Amino acid sequence: MCGITGWVSYRRDLTEHQNDIDVMTETMSCRGPDAAGVWVAPHVALGHRRLAVIDLPGGAQPMTVETPDGAVSMVYSGEAYNFTELRSELRRAGQRFDTDSDTEVVLRGYVVWGEKLVEHLNGMYAFAIWDARTERLVMIRDRMGIKPFYYFETEDGVVFGSEPKAILANPTVAPVVGLDGLRELFAGAKTPGTAVWEGMREVRPGEIIVLDRGGMRRHTYWQLRSEPHTDSKDETVAHVRALLDDIVRRQLVADVPRCTLLSGGLDSSALTSLSQIHLAPQGETVRSFAVDFPDQDKHFQAIDVSPTQDTPYVHAVAEHVGCDHQDIILDGASLAAPEVRRAAVGARDLPVGIGDRDNSLYLLFAAVRRHSTVALSGESADEVFGGYPWFHDERRYAETFPWLAGRHSLVESGGQISEDLKPVLGLDDHIAESYRTAVAEAPALDGETGLDQRMRVVSYLHLTRMVQSLLDRKDRMSMAVGLEVRVPFCDHRLVQYVFNAPWSLKTFDGREKSLLRAATRDVLPEAVANRKKSGYPGTFDPAYVAAIQSQGADLLRAGHAATELVNRERLTEATTRPAADLDQQQRMLLERTLDLGAWFDIHHPTVRV
Template sequence: MCGITGWVSFHRDLTREAAELDAMTATMSCRGPDASGTWAAPHAALGHRRLAVIDLPGGAQPMTVDTPDGPVVMVYSGEAYNFTELRAELRRRGAKFTTDSDTEVVLRGYVEWGEAIVERLNGMYAFAIWDTRTDKLVMIRDRMGIKPFYFYETEDGVLFGSEPKAILANRLADSVLTTDGLRELFAFAKTPGHAVWDGMRELRPGHLAVVDRSGLRETCYWKLEVTDHTDSTEDTVGHVRSLLDDIIRRQLVADVPRCTLLSGGLDSSAMTAIAALQLQEQGEVVRSFAVDFPNQAENFRAEDIAPTQDTPYVHAVAEHIVCEHKDIMLDGAAMADPATRAAAVGARDLPIGLGDRDNSLYLLFKAIREESTVALSGESADEVFGGYPWFHNEQREADTFPWLANNKSPISPASLMHEDLTAKLDLETYKADQYREALRDVPYRDDETGLERRMREVCHLHLTRMVQSLLDRKDRMSMAVGLEVRVPFCDHRLVQYVFNTPWSLKTYDGREKSILRGATRNVLPESVANRKKSGYPGSFDPAYLAAIQSHARALVSADHSVLEFYNRDAVLAATGAGIAEITNQQRSGLERFLDFATWMDLRKPTLKLD
């Protein structure tokens, strides 16, 4: 895991731009605290920050392979979980290796197969290769978009980076947000390729882009496809378990301490239990971490997306398997600390507005990083197997993204904002347009009708839209503290297989995530195997609410520039509400208000609203 950046310019001599490249690379130091490296030629400059996970002595980057026609140079972020098999195949074809790293396998794989290397990779990755043989840059992102990759076209080339901050460190990139960028920021629709910042784009999952003197061309090398599913229920459950065993075994490979993120839900518990069995074979014990909050039992309030507390289930799993477990206790004062908010907003580059759920995730990962460098997460199982409540209630029939169909949702981006700004953004129209565009990408079977057809759509929307927001959040918060988080449920083999499993089979026992439950029940406590979906927990600490209300009042008193976008009276009303009276929309609005102000102070964006 690492941070990458670079600059291609066909009208400049980039060997003279060392300071600019160093500045871009320095922004990625949190993603790669172990080493830094740069490489420059007249028309290409590459920067890399390394988090050493495999082959600690080797694997330095940028990495170069010399060929008879000129060197090929790469900066790489992520992990190729099948690098051992690929290295063996390349050796049979005559390749000579100087390191034990997966980075060299990917680079030599490109030298051998060219851009077709993408068809052979299993993993999470974002990398860029400068090929001096043809003076072209090849940019590649993994199939599910686990690792981020951004680029910004210039008059004579391109800037790129793992995160927008690397690109914005270059003088050619302007930190501008337009009305359309704000719409994307507030809509919770996650348009593929949309980077929010004006002129910047996100390399879409399963895509590669080539930059040469004729310009930039982006092509798709992988997407979800419709295939026949002929396996019986028993065979389907068995195949999913076989896939999970293989995936987790591969993702446990590391030369540094690793652990699991355990929430006590079906997904993370199944993953942790399988990991425990596999590590026992090696004479090791799995380590796990969970988040908790002081007095959570007394303060807890059940919500649709989080109906139960995590801790009792976490402990049930830890007692059921051979596990070295630790709860990370986070209090309201730490989460409300403006420095914590600044770190979380800075990591995400944008004011997403999830407040305590972002702040606590950042602090959780920071604490875990003191003891581990790699963590396995149950992220995305709900998207793959259909775990959210709206997969199973009337929201799935709504003429919009199902996760936005509940009028009581705490995700209320326009809450507390100026009425004229909300009118200008017209988010309802924007979301409707994005929903129609997303539906056009859904592949169908010719014979799919009724509920099966609709659930094909719902699953595709989650796997191509919603999951992108969650993966981006997980990556940014973890890499902000140099922690590599792996997501076994995003293995493309599993995703493609389950996507083509009929909805009736996905719910064969009349419940959510039937296939996953059936595949892993034998390694879980009964209480956890039967637990309903409960999302990442929020804090109900009264001290946290009081703190964010106080911080918001201070911004109003200081007449902060964020009030150009927010309704002063509405903000003050929310700051005066008691913990029992404040609505989800008011609290969400306060979180967004504080995030937005923090972001303006950090990034100093230029807002161009038409």
């Protein structure tokens, strides 16, 4: 896992811009604390920060392979989980290897197969290859968009990076946010390929972008397909289990300490149990970590997506599996610390307003990193198997993104956005258009009707919109402290297979995530196997709420730029209401404002409305 950046300019001599690429590369130091490398030629500069996970002595980047027709150089972030098999195949094709790294496997795979390399890869990755033989840049992102990859087109080339901060460090790029960027910030549904910053875009999941002197072309090499599902219930359950066994086995491969992130839910508990099964023959015990808060049992408030506390279930799994478990306890003062919020917002480059859940995730990962370098996470199982409450109630029929159904009031009408900005932003129209575009993309299955047809669309919305935000969050927060988080449920083979299972099969026992529960029940405590979906926990500590109220009041008194984007009247009310009486809308407004404040302080964006 690493951070990559680069600059291609066909009209400049980039050998005169060594300092610029050094600065861009340094912004990625958190993603790669172990090593740094820069490679510069007249029209291309590549930068890399390394987090060493496989082949610790080798695998230095940028990496170059000399061919009879010229050099091929690469910066690469991620993991190719099938690199061992690919290395054997490439050796049979005549390639000789100098390292044991998966990086060299990917690079030599490009030398042999060109862009068709992607057909051979299983993993999470974002990489850029400069092919001196044709003076072209090839940018490739994994199928599900697990690893981030941003770019900014210039008049004579492109600037790219794992994160926007690397691109913003380039002298040709200004930190400008326009109306489209603000809409992305407040909408609650990510538009694939877009970025908040003006002129910046993302390499879309499953996309190849090629740049040469003739311009830029894009090609989608993978996307969800609708196909008939002919397996029986028992065959489907067995196949899901077989896939999970193979995925976990592959994703446990590392030359550094590994662990799992355990919430006591079905998803993370299944991964923890399967990990122990695979590690036990090697004489290893899986390590696991969970987040908790002081007096959570006293302050806990059940909500739709988090109806129960995690800790009792976490401990039941740890005892059942026999893993080496540790609870990470985070108090309200730590979560509310301005420097923690600044670190979390800086990690994401976005003021998304999740607040304590981002702050706690950052602190959790920082604590885990002191013990492990690689962690397996249950992220995305709800999108793949249908775990959210709105998959199962009337919200699935809403003419909007189901997770936003009934929540527009929290975004626009309820008062987050300033009254002056509201009519200019037209957020409801933006969300409606984004929804229509997403639905139109969803691949239909001939002859499918009724609920199965609708749930195929709902699944598609989650797997191409919602999951992108969650994966980006997980990557940024973990890499901000040099922790590599792997997401087994995003293996494209599993995603494609389960996507085509009819809804009646995904809910055959009358509950959410029926297939996953049936496939892993034998390795779980009964209470966990039957536990209702419960999301990543937040804190209900009154001390935390009081602290963010005080910080919000400080921003108001200072006339901070962040308060110009939000409803100041409602913000004032949120800062003065008794902490115990603060409702969800008001807390969201406080979190959003504080995140905006940190974002302005970090990036000093020019906002054009």
